[in-house]
Amino acid sequence: MAKSRNVYKQAYNRCLGLLADGGALPSEPELGASLGVSRTTVRSILSRMDEHGLIEWNKRSKRALRRPAADDYFPEEETDPVSAIIERAFMRRLLSAEGTPGGVINELELARELGVGTSSVREFLIRFSRFGLIEKRRNSSWVLKGFTRQFALELAEIRGMFELRSAAAFRSLPPNHPNWRALDAIEAEHHAMIARIAERYADFSELDERFHRLVHSASHNRFIIDFYDVIAMVFHYHYQWNKTEQRKRNETALREHLDYIEALKSGERAAVEQACRRHLKSARETLLASVPG
Amino acid sequence: MAKSRNVYKQAYNRCLGLLADGGALPSEPELGASLGVSRTTVRSILSRMDEHGLIEWNKRSKRALRRPAADDYFPEEETDPVSAIIERAFMRRLLSAEGTPGGVINELELARELGVGTSSVREFLIRFSRFGLIEKRRNSSWVLKGFTRQFALELAEIRGMFELRSAAAFRSLPPNHPNWRALDAIEAEHHAMIARIAERYADFSELDERFHRLVHSASHNRFIIDFYDVIAMVFHYHYQWNKTEQRKRNETALREHLDYIEALKSGERAAVEQACRRHLKSARETLLASVPG
DNA sequence: ATTTTGTCCTTTATCGTCAAAAAACATAAA
DNA sequence: TTTATGTTTTTTGACGATAAAGGACAAAAT
Numbered sequence: 001m002a003k004s005r006n007v008y009k010q011a012y013n014r015c016l017g018l019l020a021d022g023g024a025l026p027s028e029p030e031l032g033a034s035l036g037v038s039r040t041t042v043r044s045i046l047s048r049m050d051e052h053g054l055i056e057w058n059k060r061s062k063r064a065l066r067r068p069a070a071d072d073y074f075p076e077e078e079t080d081p082v083s084a085i086i087e088r089a090f091m092r093r094l095l096s097a098e099g100t101p102g103g104v105i106n107e108l109e110l111a112r113e114l115g116v117g118t119s120s121v122r123e124f125l126i127r128f129s130r131f132g133l134i135e136k137r138r139n140s141s142w143v144l145k146g147f148t149r150q151f152a153l154e155l156a157e158i159r160g161m162f163e164l165r166s167a168a169a170f171r172s173l174p175p176n177h178p179n180w181r182a183l184d185a186i187e188a189e190h191h192a193m194i195a196r197i198a199e200r201y202a203d204f205s206e207l208d209e210r211f212h213r214l215v216h217s218a219s220h221n222r223f224i225i226d227f228y229d230v231i232a233m234v235f236h237y238h239y240q241w242n243k244t245e246q247r248k249r250n251e252t253a254l255r256e257h258l259d260y261i262e263a264l265k266s267g268e269r270a271a272v273e274q275a276c277r278r279h280l281k282s283a284r285e286t287l288l289a290s291v292p293g
Numbered sequence: 294m295a296k297s298r299n300v301y302k303q304a305y306n307r308c309l310g311l312l313a314d315g316g317a318l319p320s321e322p323e324l325g326a327s328l329g330v331s332r333t334t335v336r337s338i339l340s341r342m343d344e345h346g347l348i349e350w351n352k353r354s355k356r357a358l359r360r361p362a363a364d365d366y367f368p369e370e371e372t373d374p375v376s377a378i379i380e381r382a383f384m385r386r387l388l389s390a391e392g393t394p395g396g397v398i399n400e401l402e403l404a405r406e407l408g409v410g411t412s413s414v415r416e417f418l419i420r421f422s423r424f425g426l427i428e429k430r431r432n433s434s435w436v437l438k439g440f441t442r443q444f445a446l447e448l449a450e451i452r453g454m455f456e457l458r459s460a461a462a463f464r465s466l467p468p469n470h471p472n473w474r475a476l477d478a479i480e481a482e483h484h485a486m487i488a489r490i491a492e493r494y495a496d497f498s499e500l501d502e503r504f505h506r507l508v509h510s511a512s513h514n515r516f517i518i519d520f521y522d523v524i525a526m527v528f529h530y531h532y533q534w535n536k537t538e539q540r541k542r543n544e545t546a547l548r549e550h551l552d553y554i555e556a557l558k559s560g561e562r563a564a565v566e567q568a569c570r571r572h573l574k575s576a577r578e579t580l581l582a583s584v585p586g
Numbered sequence: 587a588t589t590t591t592g593t594c595c596t597t598t599a600t601c602g603t604c605a606a607a608a609a610a611c612a613t614a615a616a
Numbered sequence: 617t618t619t620a621t622g623t624t625t626t627t628t629g630a631c632g633a634t635a636a637a638g639g640a641c642a643a644a645a646t
Binding site: 007119122123126127130132139145151154155157158161165220221222223224226227230 | 300412415416419420423425432438444447448450451454458513514515516517519520523
């Protein structure tokens with residue numbers, strides 16, 4: 001079979017948004033740039049919009065005829081690439097009772113269950129293996145190492161090393177480095193979130209990721225930067241299904257971040273290290289508290 | 294097409310070796326265990342040996358009829374899995390002039406050139422991406438980041454952090470831990486190699502890898518242990534095509550290892566750190582000296 | 587002269603297929 | 617009762633086919 005049309009569908013949905021604003025659509029290359037897809041895909045989108053009476057498309061003119069309705073949109077689940085579907089299903093398993101260490105993963109079974117091809121599953125597992133949660137035996141199946149306490153400890157150890165090093169590098173950035181401006185912006189977002197914590201605490205994880213990725217970017221080391229993918233994956237899925245004390249936890253983290261940011265700005269070595277260590281410690285404890293065993 | 298018969302062929306060749314020693318072969322499960330393959334493969338091997346007049350196979354009796362000749366063996370290139378073939382070819386490109394940063398990698402072209410399927414190439418590239426030398430653009434090709442000076446620096450930075458931490462963990466191992474015995478054995482191998490350095494210097498890299506992997510195993514951290522794969526890959530391929538000063542370089546490293554081992558045995562924190570740092574420094578310099586730019 | 591569109595070609599994403607290799611099960615020998 | 621062999625079933629490794637998405641180039645419009 002051919003590839004899924006998720007790029008087209010997702011871009012189509014986003015294009016409906018653009019349509020709601022302005023009365024006409026820009027040129028094909030411009031549309032492509034703003035939707036992040038090729039012109040080929042743009043033309044497919046325009047074709048469909050024309051057919052469905054959303055626009056009148058004639059060469060350069062793409063006049064809007066009516067406002068997009070709810071059922072003009074493609075359903076959201078169709079806009080995911082196959083790899084994302086597999087990822088979600090796999091993570092659900094991993095973090096449930098089925099994810100017990102030592103268990104084996106059957107490519108064919110997983111593929112059938114999800115209604116996808118075996119190669120897609122294979123490729124996902126290969127990509128996923130760098131997270132250290134599964135391992136391949138030659139000519140045989142994958143073995144689950146499990147989301148265990150031991151995993152959390154190993155993860156936290158590396159995270160600590162990398163974060164301290166990145167923080168130190170950040171502190172020494174020249175004053176005109178763009179990261180300082182980015183840091184200011186993120187600091188402001190922290191204040192805004194704390195001010196309305198009751199309504200906004202659930203948005204924290206996205207801000208958290210941006211903050212730490214900014215810090216890590218100062219390391220200028222691809223291995224450190226890439227390692228944050230592991231952290232992000234763990235946080236993303238783990239906390240998605242474990243929301244105990246979420247508000248309190250996030251509020252604490254927000255305040256720790258602000259201390260951390262202040263320390264970075266002060267430029268004092270000891271202050272940075274102290275604030276960083278404190279945050280790492282509580283992040284580590286939070287993670288460990290929510291891991292079985 | 295089906296999978297290549299490399300497991301069978303490689304096991305067959307190894308089985309010919311067993312045949313040269315003893316007059317008869319053991320039971321099927323035993324053979325499978327010693328060759329590291331399943332009984333299904335063992336039976337294929339026995340079948341062929343019977344057909345070719347190497348043994349007389351009747352149920353439990355597998356009597357050797359003649360000594361294996363040179364042309365009983367499968368040619369070595371047929372015993373490699375497809376992934377190994379791709380890896381070699383790809384690394385040759387990467388370290389040659391074609392490996393210039395920013396270049397794109399064409400899956401289809403690479404597959405055609407090597408006479409393998411596209412999925413094999415894809416899977417290889419996904420696996421290889423964790424080394425930080427290539428990067429994927431969505432719905433588009435892979436981009437070469439190149440084996441550059443910058444890469445070497447980033448690699449050396451992480452390596453330094455991990456090695457120091459592992460060495461510290463090793464030093465604190467309880468006296469009855471099996472790693473100490475393994476260390477003694479490796480130390481003896483170092484002395485043996487130094488004693489006949491002129492003939493044996495080329496075998497160093499294999500010993501080097503075993504030594505460092507032993508040290509890293511004391512970290513009990515999968516991320517540290519797995520990271521050594523990156524180092525090993527770099528050393529393996531890079532030095533395979535760059536043998537300048539190889540003997541001198543290896544001799545220096547051997548002596549540094551011995552100091553390092555002695556420090557570990559002494560249990561003194563400062564001594565371990567010093568010896569480790571010295572070795573890291575010279576390894577770093579050697580690597581940098583042989584990188585362009 | 588630059589940008590836009592129309593057309594065609596290339597490359598990637600996904601799947602189904604088939605043989606190799608492993609694993610499971612049943613029967614027979616020690 | 618354990619271990620080995622014979623037989624059948626599952627699962628993996630590798631490939632080619634096909635449609636989606638990207639990219640190139642010339643003709644047309646500003």
